[in-house]
Amino acid sequence: MMTIDEAKQLATYFSVGSAGYILDFTNVTWNIFTKKIVGIEIQNHYGGSKGVSFQKFLLDDQFDDSLKNRLIQSLKGIMDRDKKYESTEMNPIVQLLFEEVFKEDTSTALRKMKFSS
Numbered sequence: 001m002m003t004i005d006e007a008k009q010l011a012t013y014f015s016v017g018s019a020g021y022i023l024d025f026t027n028v029t030w031n032i033f034t035k036k037i038v039g040i041e042i043q044n045h046y047g048g049s050k051g052v053s054f055q056k057f058l059l060d061d062q063f064d065d066s067l068k069n070r071l072i073q074s075l076k077g078i079m080d081r082d083k084k085y086e087s088t089e090m091n092p093i094v095q096l097l098f099e100e101v102f103k104e105d106t107s108t109a110l111r112k113m114k115f116s117s
Helices: 004-015 027-037 042-044 050-059 065-082 094-114
Strands: none
Touching: 004 050, 004 065, 004 094, 027 042, 027 065, 042 050, 042 065, 050 065, 050 094
């Protein structure tokens, strides 16, 4: 379960200095992206800005952590592939959250793997 502060920290990190934004998504592209990744148009579902809707999604117990992790990983993947985000500072809280998100993804993948002899 993510805390309010952790959700705010992630939203701030993905806002890249523009509060209320998530990367360079428009309202329309954010809804298309979140529908594709998690199955709902987050901003239409929660209202508010992209950043606020992202925070509300992360705090909503209705959705499984694996779905939230998928969205976080997808956003981080965009940042890792696009040079314009290279200088984005990552604070220690966000770093720890990423470690948890990516660790869970690895352990889930390992549990689903079938090993044969």
